[in-house]
Amino acid sequence: MAEDDDLLPDLDPEALARAEAALQSLSAGYLGWAEADVASLRAGLAEMGAHPGRRADILPRLFRVAHDMKGQAATFDYPLVSDIGNRLCRFIEAHPQPDIAAEARITLLVEAIAEVLDKRLSGDGGAPGRALLDRLG
Secondary structure, eight states: OHHHHHHSOOOOHHHHHHHHHHHHHHHHHHHHHHHHHHHHHHHHHHHHHHOGGGHHHHHHHHHHHHHHHHHHHGGGTOHHHHHHHHHHHHHHHHOSSOOHHHHHHHHHHHHHHHHHHHTTOOTTOHHHHHHHHHHHO
16 A cells, blocks of 8 residues: 555645635535526526427526536535436436426426525435435435
8 A cells, every 4th residue: 555655646735725725715606606507497497388399409408507517516515416416417318308297307306406505405415405305206
């Protein structure tokens, strides 16, 4: 094991401190970005409701937003958003021509992400986080 340690570069404490400060600065803005993403998802859902024949055309936009959210959330201590965002992405992939039932499931997942953010359920979310995941099935 000591041989492996010799292969690792020494960390510059000042560089590490700068990186941690940068991440902390980004963390302060995360909830605002995530809430804007939820607004974008809701706008896409409203468009799907208003134009049912265009559901399949709108899905890629919803997928991109959900995919970005799931990728960013764990970095900022919101793994529930990552989990639910992943579920949303997998569901969209499995339903490229969504019907009204699929649209309802997508809405449920989007609103679950919103709930995590509204209630600030960071980390595993504790009992409320488990209850939310149980409701999603």
